[in-house]
Amino acid sequence: MALAWAAVLSAVLAATTQAANILDKVDFNFHVRPILSDRCFTCHGPDEKARKGKFRLDTAEGAFAVREKSGKTPIVPGKPEQSEVFARVMTTDPDDLMPPPESKLALNAEEKQLIRRWIEQGAEYKSHWAFIPVGDVGVPSIAGDTWSHNPIDKFVLERLRREGLQPAAEASRETLIRRLSFDLTGLPPTLEEIDAFVADPSSRAYERLVDRLLNSPAYGERRANEWLDLARYADTYGYQADVERDMSPWRDWVIRAFNENLSYDQFITWQLAGDLLPNATRDQVLATAFNRLHRMTNEGGSIEEEFRVESVADRVHTMGTAFLGLTLECARCHDHKYDPILQKDYYRLFAFFNNIDESGLYSHFTQAVPTPTLLLYADGADAKHKQLKERVKAREAKLADFEEAARVRFKSWLKSGAASIPEPPPAAAFAFDEATSNSTPNSANAAQPASLQEEPGLVEGKSGKALQFSGDNTVTCKGVAAFTRTTPFTFSLWIKPTQRQERAVILHRSRAWTDSGSRGYELLLENGRPNFGLIHFWPGNALAIRAQTPVPTNEWTHLAVTYDGSSRAGGLRLYANGELLPVEVLRDHLYKDILHRSQWGDFDVGGIELTLAGRFRDSGFKNGLIDELKVFARCLTPFEVKKAAGLSNATPTEADLFACYLQRVDPTYRAALAELRMLRDEESYFVNDVREIMAMREMAERRATYLLKRGAYDAPADRVEPGMPEKIFAMPADLPPNRLGLARWMVDRRNPLAARVVVNRVWRAHLGRGIVATAENLGSQAQLPTHPELLDWLAKTFMESGWDLKALHKLVVMSATYRQSSKPGPELAARDPDNKLLARGPKHRLEAEQIRDQALAVSGLLVREIGGRAVKPYQPAGLWEESGTGKHYAQDKGAKLYRRSLYTFWRRTAPPPTMLTFDAMSREVCTAKRESTTTPLQALVTLNDPQFVEAARVLAERLVRECGDDIDGCITRAFRLTTSRAPQLRELEILRQAYQEQLALFAKDPAATEKCLKVGEAPLDNSLPADRLAATTLLASTLMNLDEFVMKR
Template sequence: MKRKLTGWGTFLGLAIVIAASCFQKKGALQKTKVPETVSYNFHVRPILSDKCFACHGPDANKREAGLRLDEATAAYAPLKETKGAFALVPGKPEASEVYKRITSTDPAYQMPTPESHLGLLNEQEVAVVKKWIEQGAKYEKHWAFEVPKKAPLPELSNPAWAKNEIDYFIGAKLDEQGLEPNEEASREHLLKRVALDLTGLPPSLDLMDRFLADQSEKAYEKVVDELLKSPAYGEKMAVHWLDVARYADSYGYQDDNIRTQWPWRDWVIHAFNRNLPYDQFLTWQMAGDLLPEGDGSSRTEKMLATGFFRNHKYTEEGGVIPEEYRVEYTLDKTKTYSKGILGLTVECAQCHDHKYDPVSQEDYYRLYAFFNNTTEKGYEGDVGTSKPAKTPVLKISDEEAKTLLRFINKKDTSDLFVSVMEERDTLRKTYILDRGVYDAPSREVSAAPLPAVMPFDTTKYPRNRLGLATWTTSRENPLTARVFVNQLWQEFFGKGLVKSSGDFGMQGDLPSHPELLDWLAVDFMEHGWDMKRLVKQVVLSATYRQSARIDPGKLAADPENTYLARGPRYRLPAEFVRDLVLSSSGLLVPTIGGPSVKPYQPKGLWESATSGRGELKAYKQDHQESLYRRGMYTFIKLTVPPPSMIIFDASNRDQCEVKRLPTNTPLQALVMMNDPTVLEASRVLAQQLMTEASLSEQDKIRQAFRRIVCRSPTERELTILEDYFKEQRELFRQKKLNAQQILSVGEYPSAQVPDQNALAALMQVVTTLYNMEETITKS
């Protein structure tokens, strides 16, 4: 509770604040520890980007006093509004206006100005800037725009710990921080972790038993290879890419009608399972319609891959201006490409020059021009007349699905229609849009990628999406491999080596292990952009295999586990919470692909948020096998995403997302305690165990524990659960709890179990296991 200061309390409080401020300005500056050698990229630029670039950065329209501090030439030049003065004088901080102003206490002179609300630099930031100027005020190209290079492996204090090259970089940083890695995780914990990471499913009892029995040196690697070959691997890997591609099963906006992009989703799963190299994976999705025949893959499949860019929202509302929405769709494609593939916040330059990154408004619309030449329309009719795919459309016949595209899970003989990319016969002119407004064209521009990232040789690359794809996957492109490696690292460790995985620009986070990021990016490209190889490298590392045990000293030194002195520990993504429940109970239907399904959902959600038009005006729940499909196949209506998945932080898929933000709320506990799927799974698993006459009560509980928590229970845990089972059974026998009411949940058929009270009690035990934090946590 906050206390309100009055009288002498107020005076004393102000005195303390003033004294602290004076100490900060006068005394603390000398005591601040700064790096021996100050780097512009890693120490100075983040300060300037936060405090200075808003007024003295790339955006010419917002630049004050004609001063630009993001480029060396401009920063060294004489100041336009202060004769004889220079913003930076290399080697002389006292002669540099930047240093004089950031240390000034005069509100009329100091920088940042009070009215900017950017806040003054703290003593450490001031000390860093001062030392940088003393050392020559040397500028460096932004680290993410430098072509990555493989650094030699660093030396380790304990080289025996390392399993592969990753560990040398991690270990060296741990040595630098005075930290030691954790011991390797127990076999049961490690198996659960890698099974969930590679397939999104818990390990089966058979896999657990085989792994625990295999004492060979290669036991863990053999399990990894087995999981990588599983068809579930492609499903697990696809979920992140569906977030990037903003995949959904409806069009969005008010009249949120059905669309059929799911064959593209089936292709993504197929691409991961066949281990399509990442450069091809990108090229097909960016420009498959422009690729020639050949390389053993059909042009139809490559055309289908371009559905990646067509997953954005579409309007089906009469009275709209078609060109306004066509422009909006093109802007969306530009953002998805720049954020999802290049890791840059380029959309800032839609209306003006970027304030922080070297991306002008002209650069933005030259990039936009690559996506501005399709036959796509802004409006094709309202919800009553439109189709489940928008122009241009790929029609997939039943014959093609059986031959060329056998990975598509097609259930009937009718044709499928998917929205894809297609170029116009004549080039559509692209203009810079004044303030980003669709009907305010100004100067005409031609297609070109971002010059700050890498030059675009028009003799080498055509000015179309295929040229952009070739430029993107060039070995000289500094971003593409880094960004993907970082996203993949994020999938295994909860955050990337660059924490801001969607922003590798000036305002993004610096890499925690820059040499490792670059080494992995180069190694990835050198080995043919092989995604499975990269995944295997990560999960075989000693870094990944560490126990997630938290040591108080390490927690205090590194609370966010930035330096990875312990293994990853975080809750499963939304889809895989559902998958774990279904798989461990035996309910999961492992069919891959096909149309999305509508499992249990609270009544009235769609009806209260719909226009009352179209096929999706009311929620029509599916039945039988469709109730037990993996979470990634749950129907996503953009205006009303699946509630249980959104509560567990799933992307709502209305825009490109490269990172989900985790939350902890009471609603998540309510889902696990009350969701019909969880309760039904508890009943079904209890039924299965009760019908196994050879198992004792204790054995039934032990097996349920192993299937759900993926390890053997301790004796204490087993005793607690046995006591709870007996207590619940007695309450059911005494009719203090209603067994029939509890056992009636869900549509899966009930088994003939003589002792219904024992069945209900065991169901309660299983439900308790599903509600353990450890169950849905990767640790």
């Protein structure tokens, strides 16, 4: 790497105050930049809008430029006494002091001395260390080194020797197998695995153990558990309603990807842009669900575009944190205050994710999956669906042959004198000439009159009377026009708008406009232009066309809509006064049905009816008039449209007659149409039941992206095109300006960030602390790397390995550094309490999921099934109700109670309380690092949570069965199961005494015994002595509350 790491290494651990006293050479990145970034960049840094005095201190150009007004130079290299910055730092005049006294950011004496020395040495500026491409790093040569197992140790040992320290001894084999098992699989080792490893005399015993764990299916689960925090994975949408959704197929793909050791560059590429890869596979598209794991809402009053923009912004923030280790969100409203990321750069990145056909809201009234989606076929179902679609396509193509064959029969029909086109019979017809008891008759079916809500007025109409609407009242036609996407139909009606509305509902059969899809169909006027759509979920699973010209106001216009049941926009026609209207196609991708389904799967849920002139949360037909509504269960021909409206007095042409003959007379053609309808129905019924998941799919025409003032969705400024923060790493010209180009830019070896971020994260997973402690941020505000050359050597080695994650994990855990004992001596503990120097092994509390999974594993309750939908184990009653979601937690039964915690149902507004107590995240946003806290609540969980009490009881049954009357053997076995080591003699004595005391108490108190043993749903072994079982349960519970049970050492 280009940085002069060797000159600054010894100052990385030390505080800046110490650095001034021990360094001959001051380094800008490691000694000066942290001071300037903390104290100066807020007002004199990258953010142009926040910059004061037009003075910039984050670049050499700004710092060395002579000030116009004062003629002074902020920094004169080599001459601190002539540098205005240094004078301002050193002055005692509060009016001139920088930073100002009110900021509370004054430099201390040592920091001032660092600034002086840096200026004396030439005031050399450098790019932030993390923004410099990873270069070649030589492995240190250590004289007399007998400790190192691989190059990692060379870097660590060199540093230790310069600090006058020695590495710790290697940990015991029991400690190592426990450490490795948790780090690589998230589960404790079994006694058999411990014994086999301890007894293995081979020099390759440790490596064989590492390889076995890396190849365990549990490895993928362990790595996935870390990734879910970064991906903000949850089983609900979030926000107040926090409705359930199922994204588990993506989670299961992540597990497979880790187990199959998908290279990390491909892991990034598939998730960011798998759908854009040539001939993308199902898994590659499924991986893009990563971009759709953000929160969504459907709350009343929500503005669809506002929340769509929030979704896109979340993708940018997640990409920045997960893959680049940058706080991109800081540049959403203004230029980044610390890193060289302009607000324009933010929206250039935003543009990559702003090009899918999506809604900002999810459906309130249906379980429709927000588009775009991926259909998740069961085994063989994709081939079946393909076959069904091909049969439909073949039958559609065959219709032309049937049509040609019918011409001969048509000629005979013409000659017979039977040729005529009577007015087609409607399925429903409403003249609106009368209204009694809030009802108006249906002349086609007297049993299905229309209902008037809030009494639309009867006024003079096109023919007789018509209904005039206020914009709030409506007419409901019950039992009418329950059409599917495969049903041909026609609507015919007269309308008279009295004003030009931006949006007005003419008719629909749906629930609500803001139902993020309005599933059903709808006829609207948009600025006077007729618009008709069939919708499963808007916008990506729908058909919609819109007339190019508006209808006139204050005139009667006959509108007709015909649809041929093809599920294509080409099958829709709009007519005005009998003439076919030129239209623009708004959407042409309908692949699931438009009828509502209940939670039981039934179609056509009650309460959804054909409605005129208004809709819940939509704009009604204000002061508009409607007359002569007719509904046909057939796609009328153009001449029939005119006939239905009473507009045609002309004699039909032969083409008109032939079209009607095909539809209404010829038996062979009509039979072919019926067969086509049947095939379409079969395909529709089949695909309706195919599971789907949110994914990414680019729009054919790129959506325009604008810089948004202050980040507000409704305040667009200049248009921007997709691009990168060029001051970090410009996008090579040969990359496409889409998400695939973004992904390839991300994993370009010249990109300084991606490899550093992931190797630092892997290091933290195993050693407990990243080489850069701020794993979530490698930008200018990041903590300095403790071993910068090691970080870069790991990053380069990782890229050269082909981004091999298993190889990276193996490299780290094979090192002598990782294998050290975690026990520090008093001097080392005082000198390096956070183990930054790595003079001992890792020691930290297990993650929330590992603690629960360990209890299940040692008890024998753990169900090892991989993948599947989320499960709902024990949790306190009423938590979901208290969260205000209005939802009830329905606990699962049987094996689902004992799945790994990775599969526990994750509600964003009420995460699993056991996990939350042990610092799990809500996953509302991307999180790169969990904090580790210590609270009394944690002990209460392991003491009282039914999952832990039940696990203790089931473990006790196992112990009593396996050990019989051997109390010391029972205690020893329990101790080994829970801590992976044998108890010391004193520990055994204490536990034996505690067991005997509890046994005596339970022998005298059958009620307490029963209470102890009835916790949990696992069946109780009534053949075992109850008092012994209860006493052993408390023994097991005691061990599960030891520090060693919840700690990794």
